Amino acid sequence: MQPFEIAANCSFNELMKTGCSELYIPLPSTISCDLKLVFKRSGKHIAWLLQGYDGTLNFTTDAWTFPNHQAFITITVHLEKDSQPLAFLLDIVEVVKSHDGLNLVIVFSNILKKFRVLHKVGKSC
Template structure:
């Protein structure tokens, strides 16, 4: 607790306040836990050295995990208290839309803004069958037609073949959009598939 009071460097803002004290190969060391979202890395600093208060190892991790820009911003603040805003500004949110610089639902179709239009109907059906994993031929079900045409007999519904074609077009467009996003992303990307929880 007494040592923590001396940690006034702005570098500490990127680590959890409760550092651990452990013995590593017979030597006592402070173990600092990174406070960034999703990071489980720790940084150790031995207490029996002449530079026991050095933040050099902390800075190395900040550059790797938070960015050089975050480190420079914290250094400019000079004190731990003044560096608090840097933590929120540079912390990973865990939101993929933020990571790629896009807003969630920025291009989502708002059906309440449109009267009935065939392309709006097609877009909504494509979203429905893909998000809910429905078969394309569900649009040819008699009860579905009865439900959709209640009070509006002029309502024209696409065939299963048309829905399949529309889904294919959306897939190709989405694939190209994602390809462009990945190509323009400045940084490393890691991909993993959870085969246990993903639908078959």
């Protein structure tokens, strides 16, 4: 739960290398880049799963504003597959406008379009 810059901290590096001095700790920029790449690739697999899923998709959101006035929203999808509950973070999006209902709907529908599951929302069983 630390920012990527923790990887450049000398004390952190010493702690991580205790007992394993040859341990390679990547640069914060490498960690950030790799994380974004993994998130993008995972999103493709999640989209494929959701598009072929015949059950009910449930969504949760969370919205917040940082002290610097940047507003964000997350969208998470929840489903059950093989009697196991699953949850996937679909996206974290900066909302450049206020958190009013219309702007949140626009962000939510754009994410559903990106995952090609917009047609599944509001579909009755």
